[in-house]
Amino acid sequence: MDLPAPKVVVFDLDGTLIDSDDALVAPFLQLGVDRSEITFGHAVAEECDRLGISLEDYVGAYDTGVVQAFDGVAALLDAVPRWAVCSNKHPAPGRAELARLGWEPEVALFADDFGWAHKSLSPVLERLGVGPAEVLMVGDSLGDLQCAQEVGCDYAWAGWNPRVAASRPEGTVLDAPSVLLWLLGIFD
Numbered sequence: 001m002d003l004p005a006p007k008v009v010v011f012d013l014d015g016t017l018i019d020s021d022d023a024l025v026a027p028f029l030q031l032g033v034d035r036s037e038i039t040f041g042h043a044v045a046e047e048c049d050r051l052g053i054s055l056e057d058y059v060g061a062y063d064t065g066v067v068q069a070f071d072g073v074a075a076l077l078d079a080v081p082r083w084a085v086c087s088n089k090h091p092a093p094g095r096a097e098l099a100r101l102g103w104e105p106e107v108a109l110f111a112d113d114f115g116w117a118h119k120s121l122s123p124v125l126e127r128l129g130v131g132p133a134e135v136l137m138v139g140d141s142l143g144d145l146q147c148a149q150e151v152g153c154d155y156a157w158a159g160w161n162p163r164v165a166a167s168r169p170e171g172t173v174l175d176a177p178s179v180l181l182w183l184l185g186i187f188d
Helices: 021-030 044-051 055-061 073-079 091-101 122-128 142-151 162-167 177-183
Strands: 008-011 083-086 107-109 135-139 154-158
Touching: 008 122, 021 055, 044 055, 073 177, 083 122, 091 107, 107 122, 122 142, 135 142, 142 154
Parallel strands: 008 083, 008 135, 083 107, 135 154
Antiparallel strands: none
């Protein structure tokens, strides 16, 4: 792996830290959206608009108690000295899930922090007080990759997500959270 050890790791939440694909899809299905119409990696308000449902109805149908961390993620977060979350998720379920899992990122920005449009790393880096060269973004979608490219920081795919593993994206793919610990020079 050719990435330098970053000072801060910025994670996407859904599909990266938590196995939430089914939880994200369930409200859409409950609200009458055909599964074939649902895609991942979008700002929640934009996706609700695209699918013709209200954001409030979607959030009301979302169950914050069902998602779990991917295997090895809790240990990863316990070991990473500085980490943040940059997510397109609605803030209410996002913060509820972070609290339920006992995770306390240094910074956690959600869809409302980006004016309900697609997320951006710039405000995250600003709050962290770091530049792009000091950051690694880890995510599971092309939207996450785009965030990293926009600011010029390194990016790695959360290859522990089966959807990412099956897609075989170009670039650095971390097969397991423990691989990131090795990259960071933190050994179990």
